[in-house]
Amino acid sequence: MSSHASIASAGTASAGLERFTYDDDVVRKFVMATVVWGVVGMLVGVIIALQMVNPMFNLSLQGSEWTSFGRLRPLHTNAVIFAFAGNAVFAAIYYSSQRLLKTRMFSDLLSRIHFWGWQLIIVSAALTLPLGLTQAKEYAELEWPIDIAVVLVWVVFAVNYFGTLAVRRERHLYVAIWFYIATVVAIAILYIFNNLVMPAGALKSYSIYAGSQDAFMQWWYGHNAVAFFLTTPFLGLMYYFLPKAADRPVFSYRLSIVHFWTIVFIYIWAGPHHLHYTAVPEWASTLGMLFSVMLWMPSWGGMLNGLLTLRGAWNRVATDPILKFFVVGVTFYGMSTFEGPLLSVKSVNALSHYTDWTIAHVHAGALGWVGFMSFGMVYWLLPRLFQTDVAKPSWVGLHFWIGTIGILLYVIPIYAAGLTQGLMWRSFNAQGVLEYPDFIETLTILIPFYWIRVLGGTLYLVGAVLCLVNVIMTWMRRPAVYDVPVHEAAPLTAGFREPPLPPSKLPQGSVTNFARKLDVFAQLRWHRTWEGLPLVFTVMVGIGVISASLFEIIPMFTRRSDIATIATVTPLTPLECAGRDIYVSEGCVNCHSQMIRPMRAETERYGEYSKAGEFVYDHPFLWGSRRIGPDLARIGTTKSSPLWHWRHFALPTDTSPGSIMPPYPHLLAKELNFGKIGASVQALKALGVPYTDADVANAEELARAQAKEIAAKLAAETGPTGVEDRQAIALIAYLMRLGTDLNKPVAVPAAEPAIAGMPSPTATSARPTEGPVGVPSDRGGE
Amino acid sequence: MANQTPTPTAPREPVLLSSNYDGIREYDNPMPFWWTSIFWLTILAAGPYFFFYHLGVGSSLNDNYEAEVGEYGAILAAQLGDVEADTPTILTLVERPELRMGGAALFKGNCATCHGPEGGGLTGPNLTDDAYINVKTPEDIFRVITNGVPGKGMPEWGKRFSKQQVLLLASYVANLRGTKPGSAKEAQGSVIEPWPKVEAPATPSGSAAPTK
Structure with missing residues (x-):
């Protein structure tokens, strides 16, 4: 000491x-x-x-x-x-x-x-x-x-x-x-x-x-x-x-x-x-x-x-x-x-x-x-x-x-x-x-x-x-002034050399020379040299961490066949993007997964299992890790009633007795900031999601048009009227879209005006096909 | 502190290295044999596992899933036989208890949240009264479940379930008519003719046919 x-x-x-x-x-x-x-x-x-x-x-x-x-x-x-x-x-x-x-x-x-x-x-x-x-x-x-x-x-x-x-x-x-x-x-x-x-x-x-x-x-x-x-x-x-x-x-x-x-x-x-x-x-x-x-x-x-x-x-x-x-x-x-x-x-x-x-x-x-x-x-x-x-x-x-x-x-x-x-x-x-x-x-x-x-x-x-x-x-109870002990030690001197490794105890002889080297290696005393060289040690740690990472990261980002393209999967509309932002902001992902596993117990409950190609525009992914509530990957295929969602946000136990989901009255009351949607669409476009410049420029109008449409459906279902500017409408739009792309009818080149502005896929297959989808930037124009 | 004397309980004190870090010393004990053995085993097992499942004949997770789905398909086919979505089938199918159970489970898991646990209606219409919106005959129930009602909140369940599953569901729903739910929504749509009388197929005694 x-x-x-x-x-x-x-x-x-x-x-x-x-x-x-x-x-x-x-x-x-x-x-x-x-x-x-x-x-x-x-x-x-x-x-x-x-x-x-x-x-x-x-x-x-x-x-x-x-x-x-x-x-x-x-x-x-x-x-x-x-x-x-x-x-x-x-x-x-x-x-x-x-x-x-x-x-x-x-x-x-x-x-x-x-x-x-x-x-x-x-x-x-x-x-x-x-x-x-x-x-x-x-x-x-x-x-x-x-x-x-x-x-x-x-x-x-x-x-x-x-x-x-x-x-x-x-x-x-x-x-x-x-x-x-x-x-x-x-x-x-x-x-x-x-x-x-x-x-x-x-x-x-x-x-x-x-x-x-x-x-x-x-x-x-x-x-x-x-x-x-x-x-x-x-x-x-x-x-x-x-x-x-x-x-x-x-x-x-x-x-x-x-x-x-x-x-x-x-x-x-x-x-x-x-x-x-x-x-x-x-x-x-x-x-x-x-x-x-x-x-x-x-x-x-x-x-x-x-x-x-x-x-x-x-x-x-x-x-x-x-x-x-x-x-x-x-x-x-x-x-x-x-x-x-x-x-x-x-x-x-x-x-x-x-x-x-x-x-x-x-x-x-x-x-x-x-x-x-x-x-x-x-x-x-x-x-x-x-x-x-x-x-x-x-x-x-x-x-x-x-x-x-x-x-x-x-x-x-x-x-x-x-x-x-x-x-x-x-x-x-x-x-x-x-x-x-x-x-x-x-x-x-x-x-x-x-x-x-x-x-x-x-x-x-x-x-x-x-x-x-x-x-x-x-x-x-500390002292008025802390005692600061002074320690003494010699500085490190230059020209230090590690002592030679202890010799192997195995017998000498040409046959066992390799075994003797292995024995010396297995004693691990050579590691002392690294311990004396922090830089070398740090570099070795870095090499270990980085090389192990690259073994998986490189194939993950280059094997295009792993993420089979699905022709009918298209980017979210601007309103759905805004809804997704709310989903992120409220932390819905903490309780709801969006990833149906290939097991019948899951597909019977939630629908067709999730495919990699469905998530190519998902920045960030929202698969979740815990189901405190049910999976939502295909909620859009089974909950197509805006009124149900509205009542569910107002008081989850109203539609789902026994639910422990928090109510979200503020989503029903607060107005959506339509003006911000363009910036989101722009950022996603910059990441390679195939939006056009027009989508970015018209994001707000497109969002307002779709919101009006959903609010009209809600009113038709004897729900509240005049709520097309509410945050809940955007979230409903997003939820009603979730998981529907997989089995969507193949779009014809001229899409409906309501969801226009979205790129229209022209391919003919709705099923995953082996095809190039890799890094985000070159995914457009399938 | 630095010089440890061997404790009497230790059979033999192992080699103590010369290092001393702020008073902390280190023994040069070998790694336990069981530890090294298990470690090598986990390393050596990894290669064959990977090759078997990814380059060899091992079945993938999706293969396993397809097999699981196939098994259930076989069960359903065996239960239902060769049936059509016609009025007599829809009206009588769930009189067989094992099929009623299937229909009830599908209803509970997928329909109850909008139509109420007993079919009395919530955001969706009441299924127990005589008023219907898009239905005139039992076959219409099968059709509406399969295709949904676009724009009115009813999803296309035909994309989700097999024809046989929709048939079970349609039969369950058709037989909800006339039951008395705990809470019932007001009638929507228009009152339609009663279901036609059909001959019930031979059912096991004590069948759990719904009360009309």
Whole structure:
């Protein structure tokens, strides 16, 4: 350990040694932000859990359009991922890296820009998401100006981090640092390439990818956000704080090397397992599954190195609540990373996908692994950062038990709910008829489970509040001036050479020379050289991440036969575009999928399964990941009554007794901004959707004409009159269009004037044909 | 802190590497044998799986789906035999309980949200009274379900369901006439002649024919 000396007694440094201090102030800031945002994010989680028990908690009938489930759900996920886990990760990185590298952070200024910039991003997310400003892609909802801020802050962080590596006084990088490097590199790549959008105004944009390609990019990002934001940095955290708290050596250096590199390379491939049975090509889905199964052992390598490091310290686990947090956290990591490969097997996924099983899975990981590792770290840091005793030591153990019971009460009923609903959806009676043809009966049966979840989530939140209060009370006991210990270490010297690799113990001889080389390789001591060269190490991580990505991305964007053209699929009308924007803004995608899988249980319920060619103009894709309500991919073929939709928006239980969908009275009352539609059509045209200049120029008139037509139908059905300017009309137009193109009669060259201005397809086949559809820009004129 | 003495419970202390990061030491333990074995197994199994399903004879997801649809088609064909969408068939089909179940399920899943769970009408018209808008005969029910009523909110179910499924549905709907739903919408359209009397086909005893 480095020698300590207080500033007061600081004389000159010993010969050849440099003196330095650590920046713990920024760590204190990140820790405080972790616990504050943790409580906020979990509170929103409890609120949306209540909304699933009773829609009155959406408050929409009380006049609030900002608190519906569709808008708060992304707020919850973004808050717990980027605000709670994000700040915890940064606290861990800033505290441990300085000590593991024996240096202060490269720049105090950059550290502060990182901290304050990140908090500003969180606040802007908390403001924009309830306003319905969203890109609709999960965990990538933030609109483009915030995305730019995220990238800038991340660059600041990266410069600061690699600068710190450059000025380090420890020759070799410890395994925690490897995981931090992987986080910095991979998140930058993932975030940028999934968030490429075409702006259509200051706070509105469209993904540059469409349909199945967008879906692929989203889950390449989404899955690897789990990998490189919720796994690798937390493994880094584990590798520092767990051996520190346990005061035991790490179980296996070799295991660290192998599981690190296999995680970095294999994780990237696994994304398409979120898209089994969908309209992404089956080869991608198969690769996603196979690599997920391969990922099982690399993930368990982390669990083993965590749990086996505790050998010889298990007696302390019984008495030390911090170690308890870590043990349960690592155990949940092991469970989640076994369940992940299991869920990625296609036949299991056929049952689990779109159900609460996924929700239970992520919460086992989020509450158990991410949450408990963060809390364990916070409690370990508390006395060290604030240089005083923890204000309420007994609360730490209390938090552990409340939290653990909370996790169990959350995940067990939600696993049960997922299985129940999945099995009900696919249940046929002996006559081959759906046993539960009404979607709502597969939902209302889950309400008791949802009540238990509210209880479990509330308990977990109570634990987090205990932590927050404890942190604040400890902070209040801090000394007037923090002691800043001065450390001494020798700087790195030039011309360092690694010692030669230890020779193989295998016998000498020409036959076994190869075996001897293999033996030396398998000892993995050569890896020490990379650990001494951060630049080389970083480049290797980059190569791993990028090459694994390209193996799937290149065929995904070049194999045109994977996205068979459908002649009758045409772009949305301007009014339908506006309706789609409302669908995005209200977060409908959080509860409704638009992707019917090729299974009879789905086609009987929702209609013909979805084809890749139907989504070629879908910027962004809106396939969804959870069916809290029914699939809407073909809603246009079965709900052709505007009045039904109108009444359904006014009060969903009116048309669908038992529904837990929030009412949307504001859509019925508020006027649509027709003037903005042109900008949307223009942006989509720029992305390759085959609109003409006239479509852009006349977008508003075209939209008004179609709105009038729908309003007339609504009035004819004895609905309200004079509502052609309302937002609901646009949304109805969109919903009535959904899924109808596939079996549309083949259009004749001169289309009807009402939907004129749309390009008229002249091909003769309504069925998918093998044909060129690739990158968006060259899709026009089929 | 840095120098760990072997704990008495450990059979033998493994090799401790010389590295020391802020007091953290590392053992040079080998990877567990079961761990490496399972890892290799998952890697080695991947290749054959991919080749079997994507370059070999393994069936695709769509193949499996087509097979599933074919099986159900066979069940329906066996149940219905060679039937036409004529008045006697439509009026009597759902007197057979297994077919009534099919018709009821289709109605519940697709029609109830507009026509009411018991057919009493909501946004769609009441199907239990004697007034009809586009229907004069039972065959018209089959036709309206198949083609929909463009512009009036009734979808074209013929695009969604097989002819046999529409037949089940039409039969179920025809037999809703005269039932007493819990809540009934006012009559729309005009009152039409009662359905013609047809000879009921031989049905299993205790059939669940709807009460008229």
